[in-house]
Amino acid sequence: MSRLLLTLSESNADVALVGGTFDEVFLWTSGGRTTFTGSSGPFLAELGAVNPINVDLVRIALGVFASDRSILREQAGSGWNDRHFDLTVEVANPSVWAAQSAELSTLVGFLTGDHWSFTFTQAQSAAVAPLALEEQHRGRTVLLSGGADSAVGALMSALELGDESSQALVSHYSFTALSPIQRDLVTAIEAAVPGQTQGHHQFHLSRAGRRLDGTAFRNESSSRSRSFLFLALGLAVAERAESILWIPENGFASLNPPLGPDRRGSLSTHTTHPRFLRGLSAIAIAAGGHGAIENPFEAITKGEMFRRLAAEIGEDAASSYLSATNSCSHTDGRYSGAPAGSSCGVCFGCLVRRSAFDASGVVDTTTYLVDDTTGQFVDFVKGKSIVEPVRDFIHRGVRPRDVMAMSLPVGYLAQDALTLCQQGVDELRGLVG
Numbered sequence: 001m002s003r004l005l006l007t008l009s010e011s012n013a014d015v016a017l018v019g020g021t022f023d024e025v026f027l028w029t030s031g032g033r034t035t036f037t038g039s040s041g042p043f044l045a046e047l048g049a050v051n052p053i054n055v056d057l058v059r060i061a062l063g064v065f066a067s068d069r070s071i072l073r074e075q076a077g078s079g080w081n082d083r084h085f086d087l088t089v090e091v092a093n094p095s096v097w098a099a100q101s102a103e104l105s106t107l108v109g110f111l112t113g114d115h116w117s118f119t120f121t122q123a124q125s126a127a128v129a130p131l132a133l134e135e136q137h138r139g140r141t142v143l144l145s146g147g148a149d150s151a152v153g154a155l156m157s158a159l160e161l162g163d164e165s166s167q168a169l170v171s172h173y174s175f176t177a178l179s180p181i182q183r184d185l186v187t188a189i190e191a192a193v194p195g196q197t198q199g200h201h202q203f204h205l206s207r208a209g210r211r212l213d214g215t216a217f218r219n220e221s222s223s224r225s226r227s228f229l230f231l232a233l234g235l236a237v238a239e240r241a242e243s244i245l246w247i248p249e250n251g252f253a254s255l256n257p258p259l260g261p262d263r264r265g266s267l268s269t270h271t272t273h274p275r276f277l278r279g280l281s282a283i284a285i286a287a288g289g290h291g292a293i294e295n296p297f298e299a300i301t302k303g304e305m306f307r308r309l310a311a312e313i314g315e316d317a318a319s320s321y322l323s324a325t326n327s328c329s330h331t332d333g334r335y336s337g338a339p340a341g342s343s344c345g346v347c348f349g350c351l352v353r354r355s356a357f358d359a360s361g362v363v364d365t366t367t368y369l370v371d372d373t374t375g376q377f378v379d380f381v382k383g384k385s386i387v388e389p390v391r392d393f394i395h396r397g398v399r400p401r402d403v404m405a406m407s408l409p410v411g412y413l414a415q416d417a418l419t420l421c422q423q424g425v426d427e428l429r430g431l432v433g
Contacts, residue, residue, distance in 0.1 A: 001084045002071045006063035008042045008090050008123050013212060022088075026066045027212060028059070035212060036062070037174075038204040043126045047201070047240050048136070053289030054236045056091040060118070061225070061232035063089045064108055066207040068225040070217050083114040090123035096287050103286075107279040110407065111270050112224045138199060141168040141238035142246040143230060146181040148325040148353055152305045153248020153296065155189050155321065159312055163195025168241045170234045174206040174226075175331040177340035181324070188321055192313065201237050205229070227271035231280060231293065239290035247272060247295050250302035252424030253352060254295065255417055257402050259386070259393040274298060275409045299420065302352055303359030303427045310362050323365040327353040329384075336380040338369055345370035346385035352424075355431035387432060394429050398422055 005022045007013050013027040027034055030041030042059060044050050067085050074082065091097050097104075097120040105116045139161040142154045154169055161167055169189075171182040179202065186200045210216055231247065238245040249272040256269055270276050277293050284291030297305055310318040328343040328350050343350055345368030357364035369377040370385075398421035403414050 001086055002067070003086045004063070004067045004070070004088070006059060006066065006087070006089045008059075012090070017212065024067065024070050024217070025212065026063060026207065028062065033212060035066070035208050035210075035217075037206050037208050040203055040205050042123075044236055045126070045128075047236060050236050051239050051289050052092040053096065053284070053287050054232070054239045056089075056093060056097060057284055057287075057289060058229070058232040058236055059091060059123075060089050060097070060104070061229040062205065063087050064112075064116075065223065065225045065229045068112055068114075068223045069207050069220050072218050072220050073222060083112075085114060085116045086119070087116065088119040088121060091120050092123055092125075093287075094120040094122055100283050100287050103279070103283055107276065107283065108225070108228070110273075110279070111228060111276050113270075136168070136199070136240050136242075137166075138168040138241035138243050139165045140246060141170060141234060141241050141243045142248065143234045144169045144171045144182055144185060144200075145230070146171065146173070146178045146185065146325060147327045147349075148322050148356070149249045149253070149297065149302065149305060149327075150247075151185050151322065151325045152309050153246055154185065155192060156248075156296075156309060156312065157246060158189050158193040158196055158198070161193075161196060163193065166197035166199060168199045168201060168237050168243070170230075170237050171200065171202045172226075172230045172233055173202070173204055176204075177331070177334075178326065179204070181326050181341060184324060185321075188324070192317075199241075201233075203233050205233070224269050224271060227276075228280070231277075235284060235290055235293070238292065244292040244294055247277065247293060248297055248305075249295055250300060250305055250352075250356075250424075251295075251298045251420050252301050252427075254298060255406055255421060257393075257398050257406065257421055259348075259389045273407075274412050275407050278409045299416065301359070301420070301424050301427055302356035304423075306356050306360035306362050310360060315362055319363040319365060322357070322362060333369060333377070333380060336377055338377060338380070343368050344381055344384045346381055346387055348386055348390070351387070351390055351428060351431060355427040358430050359427040390428060391432050394425055394432060398425055 002023045004024045005016050006026045013025050016022050016025045028036050028042045044055055101118045108116045140157050142157050144150045144154045173179050186198055190198050234245045254272040281291040281293045329347040330344050333342045334340050370381045403418045
């Protein structure tokens, strides 16, 4: 069991460090000593007066993300995902969150593949009340990660809302090379729908590299909880915008059937799984916060998303727009000399992306390291490739018993999930064979 604390108080952090009760102590402040990067503070003052429940949700999600990154996995087959967390978080409404603790523990465990328990204690109030900014009503709030699916969603949303309207776009990044990709996509959306206002909120919020005592945090690279933080930030913006939150993701990737027996639990991500999205929405609403979440592409493949966008803006425009996104799971190519933001071409994200281009007929002008002819990235690409496991997965196919193990939420029919997964496999087969 790993015991961890997220506090907003320097004095509480110091007491915790001296007491030795916690394995890790995370301090989130608006300035000065902190264990987090970025300019956002624990009251989200830059957004104005956000519902305190949604502010609490961001604190909880940040605590989960920091904990997930700081406790190493065993890296051993089916036991790879088995960690136990006891996380204490300072919130504005401890009793409200205590009532949601059991549901939250189950949901976060489903997301990361671990065991979680939560304790909620009283947070200090803001020294200065957030400014009462004017109302920021938007037609919709959309998560814009910089990946192809989010880019399709943001542009399709803008086209649907039309001129004389507005939408909020929410981006989060830890890897700095994603920031310009996100901004360039916003510029492209503004050009496509010039009569519409795009309110872009870009958050650079992540755990820093060092503890309060100056020693280095451990770094677990498999973190699956980033989407929780992204969604919590999106809901905070959507609360101020008085709108629903879109998280655009193709349904096949959301279900993400495991490639093999050794790729269950956290080796098969649940970051946008329908069960997780519905569960998070229910918890936020039950606690009294804003929790309206929708994945508008839950029932279709990535290739179908690309086809729909091409039908709206033309194949050439879709090619240019989509090729400017980044779907790669790996951000460490730069250590092998690759340009920042490069795509490997052989991770699951890249393979699904490339197969979607092929299936849709949209031309892919992305530069992939796997296509490099100099030989510089051979070892890097070889180390990242999952082409063979994907080929085995395609050969085996998705079976009814695989679907029955997917923990589908109430109302999501198993036959619909099976059909969607088979369509996703067909797209991959066109690329991988």
